[in-house]
Amino acid sequence: MQLLAHLPLLSLFATATTGLQLLQYDIPAELLELFGAGNPDPVASSALLPSASSASSASSASSLSTGTASTASSASTADAAACYYPATFTLNNFTTWSPATNASLSYVSFQYVDSGTKITTPCAYNATSQSLTVGTGLVDRYACDNSVISFIWQKNKLTAIETTCPGQTATKFEASGSVIPAGLKCAQTNGTDDVGLGQGKGTLCLSSIPLSANFTSQEPSPLQN
Numbered sequence: 001m002q003l004l005a006h007l008p009l010l011s012l013f014a015t016a017t018t019g020l021q022l023l024q025y026d027i028p029a030e031l032l033e034l035f036g037a038g039n040p041d042p043v044a045s046s047a048l049l050p051s052a053s054s055a056s057s058a059s060s061a062s063s064l065s066t067g068t069a070s071t072a073s074s075a076s077t078a079d080a081a082a083c084y085y086p087a088t089f090t091l092n093n094f095t096t097w098s099p100a101t102n103a104s105l106s107y108v109s110f111q112y113v114d115s116g117t118k119i120t121t122p123c124a125y126n127a128t129s130q131s132l133t134v135g136t137g138l139v140d141r142y143a144c145d146n147s148v149i150s151f152i153w154q155k156n157k158l159t160a161i162e163t164t165c166p167g168q169t170a171t172k173f174e175a176s177g178s179v180i181p182a183g184l185k186c187a188q189t190n191g192t193d194d195v196g197l198g199q200g201k202g203t204l205c206l207s208s209i210p211l212s213a214n215f216t217s218q219e220p221s222p223l224q225n
């Protein structure tokens, strides 16, 4: 009885271990434990790029598990809060505006998508945004509308940060990964152009392509509260 009860977990673990190899970072022990307690298949779907067929991803994931027992068992687990690992992210409509005169009026905006954790949220910072790291000495970072996601824009590189399994670990973990925006098309704005978040002379740049990247680290957040 004891042995049988453990079987579903073991097969889940085998499934996930296969998926976890695709991750580009190590999983801290506390997260691995959480995963062992019933995370269905954190990576198999999220590590595939959105263009890959989700149908084939689903079928290959289920063929990796040893039977329907594990699926039924995980579905009936009372803890419905699924915990998926951030593996990849995509930024759509990445836009920056840099005013000619006052750099502190710059803005950045984009739509953030993590198809693995199923998070889609607008992200922006502008002259009125408050950095999450004020008073910490850390580089400025800004929350997206969904505060599970935050970002750093520095030296033309965008670093996305996603809280991992929010609320499910004693330590707050976060995954991060960076992308240097490609395909930027820039134009000068003049004194009367209204560019949405700002107005006046400056340079408005828009990436015409989705910007995809992998998360490459998984660390305790420097902002634990």
Ligand SMILES: *[C@@H]1O[C@H](CO)[C@@H](O)[C@H](O)[C@H]1NC(C)=O
Pocket (backbone or CB within 6 Å): 092, 093, 111
């Ligand atoms: C990008 O912006 C255009 C124009 O505002 C909009 O039609 C399109 O849906 C946006 N794409 C995404 C992926 O948000």
Ligand SMILES: *[C@@H]1O[C@H](CO)[C@@H](O)[C@H](O)[C@H]1NC(C)=O
Pocket (backbone or CB within 6 Å): 102, 103, 104, 105, 127
């Ligand atoms: C630049 O913009 C910031 C934010 O609105 C403002 O506090 C500051 O006074 C401006 N600086 C100049 C030189 O206009």
Ligand SMILES: *[C@@H]1O[C@H](CO)[C@@H](O)[C@H](O)[C@H]1NC(C)=O
Pocket (backbone or CB within 6 Å): 124, 125, 126, 127, 128, 129, 130, 142, 196, 197
């Ligand atoms: C400025 O950025 C904040 C996020 O920091 C956003 O909520 C707000 O809508 C932006 N302002 C405008 C005018 O879009």
Ligand SMILES: *[C@@H]1O[C@H](CO)[C@@H](O)[C@H](O)[C@H]1NC(C)=O
Pocket (backbone or CB within 6 Å): 190, 191, 192, 193
């Ligand atoms: C500013 O640029 C817009 C197009 O972006 C143009 O229609 C307008 O005439 C320009 N205004 C001035 C004062 O140059």
Ligand SMILES: *[C@@H]1O[C@H](CO)[C@@H](O)[C@H](O)[C@H]1NC(C)=O
Pocket (backbone or CB within 6 Å): 022, 024, 212, 213, 214
């Ligand atoms: C993301 O990781 C996958 C698998 O390790 C790799 O094939 C892919 O090139 C990476 N993508 C980027 C943008 O680095």
